């Protein structure tokens with residue numbers, strides 16, 4: 001090949017052609033550096049017939065400058081890039097950038113720093129933590145994070161020991177191997193149900209064919225232990241495994257279990273990796289040296305050398321949907337990746353998305369069920385508390401039945417979990433004197449008071465201010481009132497009721513990094529916490545055997561607003577959080593506070609009647625032409641200038657396609673009409689399955705030229721309706 005077409009990582013440029021100098025070998029998938037004007041661009045060699053561009057005469061072509069020394073991106077991955085761009089109406093370059101996620105992976109220093117005990121004598125007395133580190137670390141060497149895992153001592157303590165000379169840095173090669181996972185390290189005895197499911201999955205790995213599976217198992221059924229068996233088989237066969245987890249906070253729990261089962265840590269991939277760790281992982285994944293990769297949704301686009309299995313754990317989680325940039329759903333893209341790679345993919349959940357369940361019921365996915373909890377644990381008893389009858393006192397949020405149940409748990413030394421999906425202390429602050437409400441200057445949203453950090457903050461853009469002593473509007477001192485509850489306020493209420501109780505707030509504010517999540521888990525497991533008050537962060541994954549009470553503070557909260565999946569999401573959240581109760585030998589109880597005990601989703605929760613909920617929701621979706629029966633898309637036009645945004649939306653609206661199988665609503669101001677300083681207008685598109693939705697949208701939008709200040713975002717299968 002002496003002429004190549006490049007998919008360059010800059011969406012504004014389009015495909016570019018280059019010549020290949022004599023003696024240089026390139027094939028599709030190679031990552032190359034090419035000259036562009038006075039600079040260079042990174043590009044991926046692509047099949048030119050799949051990437052239409054203008055033909056440049058041969059004599060005008062400039063030669064590529066360098067072929068980057070990483071394995072070429074495989075054909076299945078190239079097809080995945082094309083599919084993703086096409087399906088989500090995104091630029092190929094934007095998807096390709098996710099694959100080469102750290103440009104740094106392609107070059108950069110060949111070494112990094114690891115740490116080990118220096119052997120120096122400690123001067124003076126050691127803290128218990130430091131002593132533990134000295135005892136546990138022995139011959140270990142690794143990143144601070146790995147040493148923290150090995151010693152069960154926090155990263156902060158270890159860094160302190162580096163400062164004190166007890167731990168020393170060592171320079172090592174970036175491409176040194178990861179410790180190998182041993183598929184037979186510590187195999188658990190599986191229950192009959194687990195064994196049946198595990199065997200099917202192991203066979204699917206061996207068959208090496210596309211096989212989408214829905215692993216539908218109740219909370220506490222041991223889905224993890226079960227899918228570890230096909231993971232082990234893939235390791236035995238020398239293939240790579242990708243496990244996607246929805247939250248970094250869940251990773252810690254997973255890592256512990258993984259190490260117990262396989263005797264070594266998996267390779268981690270998430271946004272807070274340091275650049276050296278990221279480069280090491282990327283390269284090991286690309287050259288096949290990483291066996292099991294555990295990551296957030298972005299791990300889906302990595303260049304696996306030899307992928308043999310994908311597992312999506314808690315597959316119903318909305319955080320698998322990316323809401324900016326390329327707006328993809330990792331759950332759906334993982335199925336496509338498995339198809340291109342011709343491998344099995346397992347979607348594991350106790351509360352599958354309706355779409356996934358539908359695929360299983362119609363035979364597109366294989367359905368494997370774990371109908372009971374492991375080890376004879378019982379699912380908890382669920383009761384509704386009707387808030388219109390059991391009114392909490394003024395400025396209070398917990399009804400008497402929950403207070404009584406909490407008291408009982410405290411007296412028995414058991415743990416309780418109160419769930420409210422609202423961070424901070426209060427969602428709205430106003431002035432008692434003049435009625436002034438604290439609003440974000442950049443967003444159409446109230447500022448949320450956070451007492452732990454003494455700030456008012458916007459949950460959309462991150463804007464923060466201190467809490468003023470006087471009202472900024474009328475100048476009155478001490479007149480600010482907090483309206484409504486957040487988790488911090490519930491925690492205060494518990495502390496007032498039970499001053500002796502040890503209460504922990506568990507949200508992304510308090511457990512935002514792996515280290516703090518690990519600390520929280522350790523404390524909860526050691527029974528150093530009596531009452532956990534948490535957001536959706538604590539609804540899944542956690543396994544605390546002493547936790548016997550779950551209180552849902554406001555089950556109606558999620559049903560408000562214009563979210564088309566509100567009922568499903570409420571069902572999933574409440575069912576998941578209920579699933580935290582009674583996982584050990586002691587039975588669990590769940591109390592759900594609601595003002596609408598007769599709402600179908602609440603009634604189904606109370607009856608534990610999952611099938612009834614899914615059946616009712618399926619019919620509602622069928623009537624509405626919602627997924628999986630029809631499709632939705634959102635188009636958001638935004639600009640810092642209100643008029644510019646409105647005019648662009650109106651102009652686009654004027655040329656809306658008129659089609660039988662596709663309805664377009666809008667333009668209207670988006671529910672969040674101002675977000676991060678940009679005014680937003682929205683179209684909602686509802687299409688029947690027969691419509692070629694993406695093509696229609698692309699043709700419609702591409703026919704317009706908008707002012708440079710206007711941004712337009714297309715969201716296929718949206719999860720966010722703001």
Ligand code: ADP
Pocket residue numbers: 188189190191194217218219220221222223224225226374541543
């Ligand atoms: P799920 O993810 O389905 O809610 P988990 O995987 O968290 O359930 O399992 C619940 C608990 O049961 C965990 O503590 C897990 O370690 C334990 N467990 C599950 N299966 C087994 C097994 N076969 N042997 C020993 N412990 C198991």
Ligand code: ZN
Pocket residue numbers: 440441442443445458459460461462463676
């Ligand atoms: Zn804001």
